[in-house]
Amino acid sequence: MRLDTPKYKTSDEVDFVIVGSGAAGGIMAKELSTNGFRVVVLEQGPYLTEADFVHDEIKVLGEDLLTNKPKLQPNSFRKTPNERAKPQRALVYGRCVGGTSVHFTANFWRFHEIDFVERSKVGPVPGADLRDWPLTYADLEPYYTKVEWEIGVSGLAGASPFDPPRSKPYPMPPLPVKGSGVIFERAARKLGWHPFPAPMAILSQPRAGRSACVNCGFCLAFGCEVGAKSSSLAAAIPVAEKTGRCEIRPNSYVHRIETDSNGRVTGALYFDEKRNTHLQKAKAVIVCANGAETPRLLLLSANKQFPNGLANSSGVVGKYLMLNSGGVATGVFEDQLNDYKGFAVSRILHDFYELDHEKVGFHGGGGLDARFDATPVNFALNGLPPNTPRWGKGFKDAMANNFTRTMEVFGHGTSLPVEANSFSLDPDLKDAWGLPALCLTYKDHPDDIKLSNWLSQRSLELLDAAGAKQKWAPPVSEQQFAFHLLGTCRMGNDAKTSVINSDHRTHDIKNLFLCDGSSLVTSGRGQPTMTIEALSFRAADRITALAKRSEIT
Amino acid sequence: MNESLSRRNFLSRGSAAVSAVWLSAHWPSIVAAAEHAHQAAKSAAPAKFQFFSPEQAAEIDAITARVIPSDETPGAREAGVVYFIDRALTTFAVDDQQSYRDGLASLQARVHELFPDVEKFSAATPEQQDQILHSFDDQAGAGRRNFRANAKAKPFFETVRVQTIMGFLIDPDAGRGGNRDGIGWKLIGRDRDHMFQPPFGHYDKDYAGWQPNPPDAEKTKA
Numbered sequence: 001m002r003l004d005t006p007k008y009k010t011s012d013e014v015d016f017v018i019v020g021s022g023a024a025g026g027i028m029a030k031e032l033s034t035n036g037f038r039v040v041v042l043e044q045g046p047y048l049t050e051a052d053f054v055h056d057e058i059k060v061l062g063e064d065l066l067t068n069k070p071k072l073q074p075n076s077f078r079k080t081p082n083e084r085a086k087p088q089r090a091l092v093y094g095r096c097v098g099g100t101s102v103h104f105t106a107n108f109w110r111f112h113e114i115d116f117v118e119r120s121k122v123g124p125v126p127g128a129d130l131r132d133w134p135l136t137y138a139d140l141e142p143y144y145t146k147v148e149w150e151i152g153v154s155g156l157a158g159a160s161p162f163d164p165p166r167s168k169p170y171p172m173p174p175l176p177v178k179g180s181g182v183i184f185e186r187a188a189r190k191l192g193w194h195p196f197p198a199p200m201a202i203l204s205q206p207r208a209g210r211s212a213c214v215n216c217g218f219c220l221a222f223g224c225e226v227g228a229k230s231s232s233l234a235a236a237i238p239v240a241e242k243t244g245r246c247e248i249r250p251n252s253y254v255h256r257i258e259t260d261s262n263g264r265v266t267g268a269l270y271f272d273e274k275r276n277t278h279l280q281k282a283k284a285v286i287v288c289a290n291g292a293e294t295p296r297l298l299l300l301s302a303n304k305q306f307p308n309g310l311a312n313s314s315g316v317v318g319k320y321l322m323l324n325s326g327g328v329a330t331g332v333f334e335d336q337l338n339d340y341k342g343f344a345v346s347r348i349l350h351d352f353y354e355l356d357h358e359k360v361g362f363h364g365g366g367g368l369d370a371r372f373d374a375t376p377v378n379f380a381l382n383g384l385p386p387n388t389p390r391w392g393k394g395f396k397d398a399m400a401n402n403f404t405r406t407m408e409v410f411g412h413g414t415s416l417p418v419e420a421n422s423f424s425l426d427p428d429l430k431d432a433w434g435l436p437a438l439c440l441t442y443k444d445h446p447d448d449i450k451l452s453n454w455l456s457q458r459s460l461e462l463l464d465a466a467g468a469k470q471k472w473a474p475p476v477s478e479q480q481f482a483f484h485l486l487g488t489c490r491m492g493n494d495a496k497t498s499v500i501n502s503d504h505r506t507h508d509i510k511n512l513f514l515c516d517g518s519s520l521v522t523s524g525r526g527q528p529t530m531t532i533e534a535l536s537f538r539a540a541d542r543i544t545a546l547a548k549r550s551e552i553t
Numbered sequence: 554m555n556e557s558l559s560r561r562n563f564l565s566r567g568s569a570a571v572s573a574v575w576l577s578a579h580w581p582s583i584v585a586a587a588e589h590a591h592q593a594a595k596s597a598a599p600a601k602f603q604f605f606s607p608e609q610a611a612e613i614d615a616i617t618a619r620v621i622p623s624d625e626t627p628g629a630r631e632a633g634v635v636y637f638i639d640r641a642l643t644t645f646a647v648d649d650q651q652s653y654r655d656g657l658a659s660l661q662a663r664v665h666e667l668f669p670d671v672e673k674f675s676a677a678t679p680e681q682q683d684q685i686l687h688s689f690d691d692q693a694g695a696g697r698r699n700f701r702a703n704a705k706a707k708p709f710f711e712t713v714r715v716q717t718i719m720g721f722l723i724d725p726d727a728g729r730g731g732n733r734d735g736i737g738w739k740l741i742g743r744d745r746d747h748m749f750q751p752p753f754g755h756y757d758k759d760y761a762g763w764q765p766n767p768p769d770a771e772k773t774k775a
Contacts, residue, residue, distance in 0.1 A: 056727035058645055058719065161766055177763075179756035194766045214748040335755035340743055342753060376722040376743055381715065390690070391620040391714050392683065396628065396740075403741035404754065 005241045005248065006038075010267075010278045014038040015547070017268045017282035019254045019297065022099020023529050024516040024536040025288030026232020027151070030239045031540030033246035037547065040247050040280055041240075042270050044293075045095035047250040048102075048233075053223030057377045060222055066103050068095045072432040076439045077480055081420050087429055090440035091482035093290050097250055098223075098233025100290070101529065105220045105344050106201040106229055107369060107412075108153045109527040110144045110534075112164045113137040114354050114365075118522055125363045128416035128445055129320065133521045134493045134502040137164055143534035143541075148199075151533060152207055152230040155199030162194070162350040172204045174346070175213060179337030180407035181346030184370030187466035188349055198348045198369060201230035201529070210234055215342040220373040249280075255435055257285055257301045257310055257512070264553070265310075265512045271433060283553050284511040286504075286543070288536070291321065291485025291517035292423045292438055298489070298514075299425050300435060311489070311506035311514070314496050318422045321440075322415035322486040322523035323479050325448040326366070327456025329409050331468030332385065336404040339372035346370065352458065353525055355451075362450035366413030366525045368459060372406060379403055385470055409462050411455025412526020416445040417487055444478050452476040484528055489518035503546065504539040511552050515539045604642040604650065608673075609657055610635055613713065615675035616660075619682050620717040627736045629717050637720030637731030638713070644729075649712055656709025663688060686710060 008014050015037040018025050025041060033039045048066070059065050068091070076085035094100035114121060116133040124130065141164075147153065149171045157169040174197035177185070181198075188195040202219075203212045211226040219229070227234040240246040256269040258279060267281040287294045295318035299309040309317055348369040355365045374383045380399045383406060389395045421443065425436035444452075456473045463471040492498025495507035500519060506512045515536050517528055524531060546552050602610050617629035617638070629635075642650050663685055664674050671677045674685060689710035720731035725738065725745065732738060735745050752758040 054727065055724040056729070057723060058727070058729065063645060156763065159763070159765065174763075176751040177757055177760055178751075179754040182756045182760050196766065197763060215750065215753075216747055217743075217749065333756070336742065337756055338742070338754035341749040342751075376738060376741060377719050380718045380722055380741075391686070391717075393622055393624065396621050396624075396626075400626070400740050400742070403743065 005246065006244060008038065008040050008247050008280075010280045013267075013281040013283060014040050015283050016040075016543075017042060017280050017285045019268060019285065019287045020044075020099060020289040020293070020516065021097045021237065021248060022094055022232055022288065022290060022516070023101045023532045025286075026098060026101065026236035026240070027533055027536040028286055028288055028515060028540050029246050029248070030236040031537060032544065033240045033243040035540070035544045036245070037544075038245050039240070040249060040282070042252040042254050042268055042280065043097050043099075043248060043250045044253040045097065045099075045250060047097045047248065048223065050223070050225050050227060053225040055216070055218040055222065055375075057375050061375075061378065064095075066094055066096050066221075066223055067092050074429055074431065074437050076426045076429050076437060078439070078441050079443045079478070081422075081441055085426060085429075085439045085441070088480075090480070091292055091438065091485065093292065093485065096233075097237060097248055098231045101231040102223045102229075102233050103221050104201075104229075104231075104529060105371075105373065107345055107348070107527045108147070108155075108199045108201040108530040109348075109350075109367065109525065110164060110166075110199075111137065111140070111524045111531045112162070112353060115522050115524050116140075122357065122363060125416055125447065128418055128447075129497075130417060131490075131492060131497070131521055134491055140531070140534050140538060141165070141167060143537040144530065146537045147530060147533045150537075151201065151235045152203050152210070153199055153201050153530075154204040156197045159196035160194060160350055162353055170199065172207065174198070175200055175202060175204045175343060176215075176346070178339050178342050178346040178370075178372070180339045180370040180372055183333065183337070183407065183466045184347045184368075184409065184462065187462050188347075190465045191462065193349050193351045195347050195349045198345045199530075200343060200345065202343050203228045203230065208235070213343060217340045217342060218375060219343045221375075253433065254289070254297060255300055255433065257287075257297065259301075259303060259305060259310070259509070261305075263305055263509060265509060275433065284513065284543075284547075286513040286515060288514075288516045291488045292482070294514055294516055294518045295423050295488045296425065296438055306508070311499055311508045311512060313508050314499060316419075316490070316497060317499055318424050318488050319419050320417040320487045320490055321421040321423060321442065321482075322417055322484070322520070323442065323482050324415050324484045324486070324523050324526040324528070325364070325413040325444065325452045325455075326526055327411045327452040327454075327459060327473060327476055329456060329459035329463055329471060329473040330383070330385075331407055331409070331463035331466065332402050332470040333405050333407070333467075334469055337372070337407055338404050339407050340375075340403065344371045344373040350525075352455070355454075360450075360454060362447040362454070363416065364414035364447055364451040366411050366451060366455050367527075368455070368462065369410050369412070371408050371410055373408070374406075376403065379406075386472055409459035411452070411459050413448070413451045413455055414525060415448050415486070415523040417490070417522070418443075418445050423485075423488055440480075440482060442479060442482070449476060449478065484517065484523075484526070486517045486520045486523050486528055489514050490521050491519050492521065503542040504535070505546075513539065513543060602636075602639045604639050604653075605635075610639065611675045612657060612660065612673060613638060613653075615682065616686065616710075616713050617717040617720070619679065619686055620714050621721050622679075626740055629721050631733070632721050632731065632736040633733035634717050634720035634731060636733075637723070637729055638716050640730045641716055641720070646716065649716075652709055652712050656713070659709065660685070660689075
């Protein structure tokens with residue numbers, strides 16, 4: 001149920017406008033409003049609640065109930081910058097209050113020490129511009145702990161020999177093990193690997209007025225009808241609203257950030273539901289719109305003073321996009337797992353987090369998870385073994401047998417930062433509001449392709465050790481579709497090669513901050529949301545300190 | 554849900570992970586949501602077709618019955634898939650209307666071409682029907698995570714095939730007129746409950762509990 005929250009006038013210069021209410025924006029709103037600031041969150045999507053989170057695959061998957069709308073928001077794609085992009089759906093992200101955190105898998109892996117210092121440790125990688133972060137794992141550790149305790153993560157501390165140090169155990173035990181998890185654990189141990197209970201942003205026990213997971217089975221891609229999934233909607237936004245200082249304004253599509261003659265931002269221009277335009281005035285703007293929409297908004301806001309877009313003196317806004325690599329293998333077993341019950345993942349392993357590039361012949365690393373995440377229609381359309389008849393008795397028998405006997409081993413890995421990989425404004429294609437559409441330019445670094453193949457082989461090896469009756473892995477191909485949106489406004493000390501500093505302040509504009517997947521300098525091993533949220537907690541601390549010292553305006 | 558919703562019934566199926574306190578606090582809204590879905594599903598089967606003529610409906614019904622045939626277990630016909638498709642064509646799949654109109658005409662032509670003595674598709678033998686459909690079959694499979702309604706310009710039989718599968722396996726409480734009485738979910742072994750508790754299946758039922766990795770586990774790098 002929504003609380004009565006303040007309604008600010010657009011002419012009322014609030015302390016902060018936050019653009020986007022997802023993983024980063026929700027936490028930013030919670031922290032800044034708790035710290036006493038007056039905050040307006042402008043969210044382009046609707047304010048849905050638990051009652052809207054149905055199990056109807058057509059509504060949720062087919063009609064994009066929770067995600068960006070391809071009919072209103074078309075995209076284009078090309079492999080390299082010298083090609084002309086073709087209109088095609090190129091990305092998916094959460095478009096509702098809570099953003100992508102409403103429908104994510106909830107795999108909540110911390111980054112390890114290596115992710116922050118990889119450039120110094122492995123040296124330059126040809127064809128990529130790998131860099132160290134301007135902060136370390138130790139700087140972020142307290143904020144990872146904050147995410148686990150304040151947002152709600154289930155897990156078992158010390159279970160993986162590869163885990164980085166932590167200051168506190170998890171606040172809750174792991175979720176129950178699924179059949180896929182038991183199979184994975186046994187097979188991995190047979191191979192000498194070190195499986196462990198997956199850290200998941202899903203409650204294993206009731207907490208903070210929210211229910212524990214009831215294992216309904218519509219989890220990945222769906223919203224949680226009991227509030228057990230630790231989305232910003234369930235875990236952060238209610239806290240922000242309760243302060244009485246935070247207004248969440250849904251159906252508000254920010255398309256321009258205004259600046260004054262001093263080169264400071266003055267507020268955010270947005271369309272309301274009826275496509276009327278408003279300017280919400282603010283002392284500072286924090287863009288948490290995701291790794292695609294954040295750079296797009298900066299580029300859309302170009303003006304005389306900032307002809308290449310806001311905060312883009314470096315020219316790197318939108319560039320160095322990383323989507324994460326990966327490979328998946330599917331297995332069918334003799335007996336019933338009934339893995340459709342429950343959340344997606346219960347066991348993972350990190351033995352391959354830091355691969356020796358001398359030995360494997362490529363740079364990167366990753367992890368494996370055991371999962372089943374296909375809902376019934378999606379399973380019957382996409383989850384059966386290759387060469388299964390597509391209709392008729394053979395098809396019917398296969399879906400009847402396999403739905404309860406199938407699991408996947410999913411490898412998640414690094415992507416290298418390549419300058420040409422980017423989100424930019426399409427020169428021709430427009431959205432339903434007449435604004436330039438997002439163009440995805442992407443060609444995986446050759447090492448990312450090698451890593452994906454390598455992870456896919458390990459996944460098959462595990463299914464083989466597990467005694468799967470049947471197993472297969474689709475061939476790895478170059479990505480043309482984006483789920484993870486990372487690195488497009490990256491953080492750094494050098495204003496020539498990065499967009500924000502380690503306080504998340506843009507190098508160019510004193511009262512403009514960015515925090516979301518776009519801030520990441522490296523891609524991690526395929527599970528970025530935990531780090532996006534830790535960064536948001538940390539950024540809120542830094543921004544609060546700056547504001548209290550009057551160093552923002 | 555088929556059975557009537559009583560508080561006791563729901564609680565007895567509840568997850569051990571859910572506290573009684575939480576259930577009491579949230580009970581009214583859960584029942585309301587489940588009842589609403591149940592009513593919507595019940596009222597979903599249309600008394601008559603909205604888009605198809607009865608003759609067209611018989612043809613489509615016959616196609617769905619080859620996609621998911623009825624044998625020892627019920628198929629698309631028993632799940633009322635033709636009603637789901639009829640409703641789809643006036644709701645989420647309104648863009649496919651022309652594809653169905655054109656497709657029904659070319660189906661008729663194909664029947665006459667292959668079997669001059671057969672009046673219409675639904676009058677053909679199952680073997681003849683399969684032969685007709687194979688002549689339409691498009692082998693280009695959809696990729697993983699490629700599930701989107703309204704994919705435009707799909708060939709007719711591919712559209713019917715995908716919508717038959719949707720109509721057979723969609724949440725029976727979605728109020729779309731498909732998966733009647735949860736027949737599709739029963740076939741694939743998906744229980745209709747809203748909550749489950751472990752153990753879920755064969756492999757986790759005898760799980761001895763988490764055993765730590767060996768304490769001397771080296772950080773072996775592959």
